Amino acid sequence: MKLHDAIEKLIIHTGRPMTTTEIANKLNENKWYTKKDGSPIIPYQIHGRTKNYTRIFTRDGSLVSLKDERVTDD
Numbered sequence: 001m002k003l004h005d006a007i008e009k010l011i012i013h014t015g016r017p018m019t020t021t022e023i024a025n026k027l028n029e030n031k032w033y034t035k036k037d038g039s040p041i042i043p044y045q046i047h048g049r050t051k052n053y054t055r056i057f058t059r060d061g062s063l064v065s066l067k068d069e070r071v072t073d074d
Helices: 003-014 019-030 045-054
Strands: 055-062 063-066
Touching: 003 019, 003 045, 003 055, 003 063, 019 055, 045 063
Parallel strands: none
Antiparallel strands: 055 063
8 A cells, every 4th residue: 555545544534634643643553554664654754745645635734634525434
């Protein structure tokens, strides 16, 4: 799974916008995405990825949400 896919899955799963710090902490905890070198994901990495995928994500400062606001009951 790519980082942007894991971020999208997490926001869908939680059903709410999340800060870059919350996203990094949760992805480090649940291991949906791991870096090749095994180091922890940092909020700045989430910032960069969500900035590059504006077709998927909307940002307001450090708060990240999905562009189409999809939410599931999972």
